[in-house]
Amino acid sequence: MIAFIPGNSLVHRTDARVKIIYLVFLLFILVTKQNLGVLVVMSLITLLLYQLSGIPLSQPCRDLGRGWLFVVIPILLHLLINPQTGIYRGIAVSLFLLNIILISLLDLYTTEISSILQALVFFKFPSELAFTLMISIRFLPVMQEELNRIRVSQALRGYGLTPLSLPIPLIVPLLHSSLKRAMELAVSLESRGFDPENIHVAVELKLAAMDYLFLLLLPFLFSLVF
Numbered sequence: 001m002i003a004f005i006p007g008n009s010l011v012h013r014t015d016a017r018v019k020i021i022y023l024v025f026l027l028f029i030l031v032t033k034q035n036l037g038v039l040v041v042m043s044l045i046t047l048l049l050y051q052l053s054g055i056p057l058s059q060p061c062r063d064l065g066r067g068w069l070f071v072v073i074p075i076l077l078h079l080l081i082n083p084q085t086g087i088y089r090g091i092a093v094s095l096f097l098l099n100i101i102l103i104s105l106l107d108l109y110t111t112e113i114s115s116i117l118q119a120l121v122f123f124k125f126p127s128e129l130a131f132t133l134m135i136s137i138r139f140l141p142v143m144q145e146e147l148n149r150i151r152v153s154q155a156l157r158g159y160g161l162t163p164l165s166l167p168i169p170l171i172v173p174l175l176h177s178s179l180k181r182a183m184e185l186a187v188s189l190e191s192r193g194f195d196p197e198n199i200h201v202a203v204e205l206k207l208a209a210m211d212y213l214f215l216l217l218l219p220f221l222f223s224l225v226f
Contacts, residue, residue: 002137002141004110004112005059007055007110009053010052010053011049011052011110012110014110014214015205015208015211016112016118017119017123018215020119021215026042027103029225035092036092038225040095043098046102046103055110059109060101063105071094074090074097075090075094078090113134120133122205142181143174146174146177146178147174150174
């Protein structure tokens with residue numbers, strides 16, 4: 001499930017604000033330096049980060065399921081458009097998408113939702129948008145469990161999902177359940193007088209010595225790349 005995975009690794013212990021800064025930095029490199037050499041280096045860095053975090057690569061593979069087809073599709077499309085250089089550009093685009101997905105998921109795997117919310121508020125991210133984003137992330141594992149329950153329920157009714165069929169019997173109940181949960185959450189927040197413009201946090205984020213070291217390394221890394 002796409003949710004926080006408890007751990008005591010170096011990546012887990014890093015402050016959420018530092019993670020967001022490095023996430024933006026890595027995504028900026030991916031967007032501005034779209035050549036195969038940089039993408040291969042970024043892929044190795046991503047693998048190293050997963051190794052340091054103790055989270056196996058099988059975790060994002062399970063979580064995304066068939067979503068990984070979108071990583072392979074660019075290779076096929078570029079081969080059809082330009083058979084001569086299509087394989088090169090297709091691999092570059094696929095590595096670009098792969099790194100964005102893996103780096104973003106790693107941030108979610110190693111950071112608690114409350115810490116991400118605190119970090120976004122610290123960076124003056126609009127409170128309503130930050131809260132909406134965190135609620136969406138928080139409900140991802142709930143939606144996955146609900147989808148699995150609906151899939152089992154429909155299988156017991158004799159519904160079989162084929163590769164080319166539209167999963168309407170899965171989508172409609174999932175949408176109904178999602179809207180119902182959203183309405184219940186809205187009523188619950190309203191009854192408690194929740195104000196997204198005035199978010200209070202129980203524990204404040206504090207930078208450790210390791211976090212300051214990572215921040216000092218950032219200009220050096222930036223100079224190496226640019």
